[in-house]
Structures are given as structure tokens and as C-alpha cells.
Amino acid sequence: MQTRHRGKQSLIFPNRPVIGAAASVAGKKEGEGPLRSRFDRAFRDNLLGQKSWEQAESRLQSIAMDMALKKAALAAKELALVFSGDLLNQCVGSSFALCGKGIPSLGLYGACSTMAEALLLSAACVDAGFAENAMALSSSHFAAAERQYRFPLGYGGQRTPTSQWTVTGAGAALLQATGGGPSVTCATIGSVTERGIKDANNMGAAMAPAAFQTILAHFDDLGRGPEDYDRIVTGDLGYLGRSILAELLEREGIHLGEKLEDCGELIFDRKTQDVHCGGSGCGCSAVVLCGHYMNELRSGRIKRLLLCGTGALLSPVSTQQGAVIPAICHAVCIEANGGA
């Protein structure tokens, strides 16, 4: 039997499935940020003509999926499998986006690590021949997340300095067994961890140790180090979380320097957009990967990237009960071309 695992928690994809197409759609604030030119579309109205924020989030997922399929000249009925998830209770963002489309669907919950989780499972299924193609799909919506996790927007609650801004947007990446595009070549599955953080407005600090653990495991399992990557990209640690991660890595003698980037830092302009510690949410790494980084990989400006999707696995109920914030991080290696 073929072995596709390495070390304690890593997988390899010897058949090198490709991201044949990707699409990113975003909201108004994201469309006004530094990555505005990298999204396929940014909506001016965050309701997208729907009656609720939740329905608007579903609509974002549908649009991203349709766009990615169109780019690959694939009909929805030709899509073999979708892995999707979001932040809404019971993942209704995904369920309503996929309802009635007749596409085999597997639902995920990984909080803001969902895009990385969907990407690694899609790559695994295509690599092993379970599907000719598979889509990784995820979203978040600022207003829906605020209402669910904190306060409805109309309440006008004040935000703490360590809080982050949930990205409104959805990303879709189509994994294919054949064709052109960057390859997903290996991945490292994270474990659930916590370091005593209980402040639901400081998720960067809660997630940084999970990213640290997964990056170490990735290097260890695959015999790699910072020199093997052009970028190591976390999903939504934000300014504080990224600085904690950098410090944890420094203590182990691992200096990532400029190679370490965070989608939550890139998506908004800290000086003018008032987002405190940066962007967050399932949609954050989804749109930055499917918009910005796919562009960098396709152009060859980045040759090998490690996407480290970070997720804070809390719920408002667990926080109200005084529990710590469990966190997770899954890492996915994406390469621009055929080089090993």
C-alpha cells in the first residue's frame, strides 16, 4: 500500500494536484484596502441584495464557487466534491450556498482555519483518486459574525485594542488532477491546543501557539526549514498574534523575518481602516489566498508558500462559561511549478 504520511502529522501528495482555478469575492471595506486589485470582485453593498447578513454570506460563497468554475470552464455538475465551512452557527453559510446544486458536499468546521483544512482535504481526495476535482470553499461576513459572537452592529459596542475585524468575503479554490496551476504538494494537520488565553477579543494570542506548533511539526516531519519557503503565511493572527508567533519561533532559533506574513495584516490598511489588530475570519485567508497569493504564485514571484490556516475554536457559550480558547492550525504547502 502506498504511504502518503510523513512523521507525526504530515501528508504528502505525490500526484501534485493543481489549483486549476481560484476566485475571491469581498465586501466593501476589503475592496477599499491594499489588496483591492487582487479580488475578482468587491461588493459595495455588504447585503448583496439579500434580506439578511447570513444570506449575504451564502451568496458570497455561491458567487465565489461559480466564478472559480467559470474560470476552469467547468459546469457545476462536473464538480465531483466540495469541502466547505464558515463561522455561522451550524455552518449555514455553506449549507445554503450549496443547497439544491446537486454537488457532493462535505461540511467542515475549523473556524478560521477552514480554508486550509478544505484545501488539504481537497488535495488529498484528488491525489488519491477519490475525485477528479474538488473545491475548497469558505467565507465569513463581518456583520453576521459581530451579531453572533459579540453585539449586533446597531448596538455600537466599542472594540478592544486586541480585537480583529472579521473579513467579509469568500474564496474558492478548485483542485484538479490534471492541468496547469500551482500544486498542493504536502500538508501538516494541526492538533487542538490552548495556552490559557480566555479573552475572546484576543484571538491572535490564543492562536499563535497553535501556529507555532504546526510550523515546528511541518519542519520536523518533512525535514524542512525557513530556507525552503519564500513565504510562510498565517491566516489571521493579526499584528499581536504574528509578533507572538515570531517570538516563539525566535526562541527555537527559527528566524522567519520578512518571510512571515499574515493575511489579517495584509488585507486592511492599519493606519486608515481602523481595524485594530487586523483582519480575521474564515474569509480572511480564503480571499487573500485565492486573490493575492494565487496571483503571486501564478506569476512566479512566489515559488513555494506555506499557508498556515489558524482557527480559534471558541463559542460564545464556552466563553460565557469561563473556558479557555482552544486553537488549531493546519499548514498547506503550495508550489508555483514542478520543482521539488
Next chain:
Amino acid sequence: MQTRHRGKQSLIFPNRPVIGAAASVAGKKEGEGPLRSRFDRAFRDNLLGQKSWEQAESRLQSIAMDMALKKAALAAKELALVFSGDLLNQCVGSSFALCGKGIPSLGLYGACSTMAEALLLSAACVDAGFAENAMALSSSHFAAAERQYRFPLGYGGQRTPTSQWTVTGAGAALLQATGGGPSVTCATIGSVTERGIKDANNMGAAMAPAAFQTILAHFDDLGRGPEDYDRIVTGDLGYLGRSILAELLEREGIHLGEKLEDCGELIFDRKTQDVHCGGSGCGCSAVVLCGHYMNELRSGRIKRLLLCGTGALLSPVSTQQGAVIPAICHAVCIEANGGA
């Protein structure tokens, strides 16, 4: 490249991963029902000594996982991968159960179809060599689910005739590349569907069409029919949902008769336990599979079974907004021995 897909939505597992061990732990009411002798343990106190129903649910998952590992003489650190999920918002049942255990973990959301989803993904990963072993884990808790979806128990709300009773329990199934035990040989991934049902107290009716679609697709993709199975088992359609499914199948000329069973019907005694349309919840199919059916398969009384995990993908918010109830069903074929 090896092909492991069949037809539109089915997967095959040529290496026949085995369920080397399984464990089921249940609550008080479940321990008083017809399957009492089939569970590894039934707790008299549904709080399990914890401070909240949510923490009790996490505890159920931990205990089920530990028991299955113990039966397989495996240490937690030898477990390569866990797929888990539950009904609590943000799946905190699973996250807290796995927190700090150092096990690579992938979170799922499939509502009550989660056990079938976890089982098929675990089997896929073991079959393709991504992991030597993988655990499928799921749970639900009556009191936590009532508070979240309907009313806190103290409110004493009256239940409608079509309502179902969320099972308190957790099931764990350990998939392994080698060793003895029933094999998982193929599976069919469902798509999200709805037929206009909006009554959150009638989930059997919402889910029956999803089960119908997946069973038809399974037969179609694999060239099989009712004669190929000893049992076709739905997760939690309950009395009404199962009768709707039987009728939908009859119209297509498919007569399952006594072969069609539902975990939600089996777990409680309708006459004496006052559960209206039967049991439901992620824990329902998990404990009935890991307790009752694993026993039947190991003894050879059942040779080939199709577990059809059914899930209603609604949220209280989607229901309040007047939306329909999307549903899904994933089918997993489990065989007692090496026969094809």
C-alpha cells in the same frame, strides 16, 4: 493514477480499512432503552460530574475515544488522525474533547450525518495511506441541544408530535489499515437538498428526501440494489421520516421492507419512553453504530450494512428568518468479512 471514485458521488476503498475498535457511551435515558446492553457504558448522571451540559458532552467524546483506543491497545499519541464533530455552536463538544491531546484533528460539520461523514473520511485517509489509523468521533447531548436549538429544559416547553429526542451519547470508531474487524468498503457522498420543509420540529420530513437521493445514487453508482444489503440503516429519520423514505423508495420500485432500519427508532422504546418521533442528534447514529451494529457485524448476524447518516443543516437563525431546512445524507458500506 489509481481511481477510487465510482459514478457521480461514490468512493471505493480497495484496501478495505477495518474498524479495529469502536466504543459507545450514552446517557441515562439511552441506558434505559432497548439497546441498553449494547453500549459500553451508560451514565446515570447526564452532567458526568461537569459544570455544564456542554462540558458533559465533551467528556462523553473523550471517554468514547479513550475506550476505543484502549480496546485497540493504542496510546493516544499513536492515533494518527481524528475526524470529529457535534451539534454545538462552533463544535465546541469536539474541540474541548480534543484540546491538549496532541492528536492531529480535522473538524467536521454535518449535523446528525457527522458520524457517517467522519467514518467515510477516516476510511478514505487510511485507504489511501494518509494515515495508518484514524478515528471517527461524534456526540450529542439532549440538554445542550434543547437549550441551543429550542428552550432551556427549565422552561418546560411542550414538544410537538413530530419532534425527536436528541440522544445523549458519543461514539468512536477506529479505522485501521491492518487487523481484524468489519471493513469499510465504499461510500456515497450526499449533496445538500431541500423540499420546502420549514418546521424545525419536523426534521424527519426534511431529511427523508436527502436519504432517498443518496440511497438511489449509491445503488446507481455501484450497480447495487436492496438485495446486496442485510440492512440499510438511516441515522435519525425517526418514525415519520422513515415512513416518508420508504414511500419515496416504493414509488421508484425499491422495496426495502424489514431491511430498512433507523437508529432513531431503535434507541428508545416509543411506548414507554415518550420520545415522540424517536431519537436524533449526532450521537444517535454514533452510539447505535458503535454499540449495536458493530456487535451485529462482528458476530456475523449482519454481513453487509449501509449506514445512511442523515443531517438537517438548519440553525435557529435560519429558522427564525423563515428559511427552509437544507438536509444531507452520506452513506457508508460496512462489511462483516472479506467477502465482496
